Amino acid sequence: MATESEITDNHNLTEKWQVEERPFTSNTPVIGSLIVRFRQFWNNLSTTWYVRPLIQQQNQINQELVQRVAQTTEELSNRLISADHDQTDMARQLAELTYTVNNMNQRLAKIEGALDTHSSSQEPEA
Numbered sequence: 001m002a003t004e005s006e007i008t009d010n011h012n013l014t015e016k017w018q019v020e021e022r023p024f025t026s027n028t029p030v031i032g033s034l035i036v037r038f039r040q041f042w043n044n045l046s047t048t049w050y051v052r053p054l055i056q057q058q059n060q061i062n063q064e065l066v067q068r069v070a071q072t073t074e075e076l077s078n079r080l081i082s083a084d085h086d087q088t089d090m091a092r093q094l095a096e097l098t099y100t101v102n103n104m105n106q107r108l109a110k111i112e113g114a115l116d117t118h119s120s121s122q123e124p125e126a
Contacts, residue, residue: 013069017062019055 024039026032 013066015064017059019058019062021055
């Protein structure tokens with residue numbers, strides 16, 4: 001089970017994995033639209049045929065990585081839950097063993113006390 005932070009991190013990755021082309025803009029008054037059209041025209045001639053396959057390839061890699069991160073996060077979360085259950089079971093077993101050893105020590109002390117009393121009563125007086 002993933003934590004809230006992990007879910008947020010995975011959500012951010014899921015939102016950002018895709019690389020997209022950005023449109024050209026210009027803040028230049030009057031001729032800004034001409035600049036944008038020229039840049040789009042030049043981009044179509046010079047780089048679009050080359051860049052789009054690279055963007056697709058990068059997007060495939062990014063998508064696979066996001067999926068693997070999500071899968072690994074879920075697997076690690078499940079392992080942590082399992083380890084926590086194991087640790088809880090071991091703590092319970094340790095408590096039971098400690099209780100048993102303490103009881104056995106008390107019984108042993110009573111037996112030793114009884115033996116001491118019995119052997120001192122059987123010693124011959126000088």
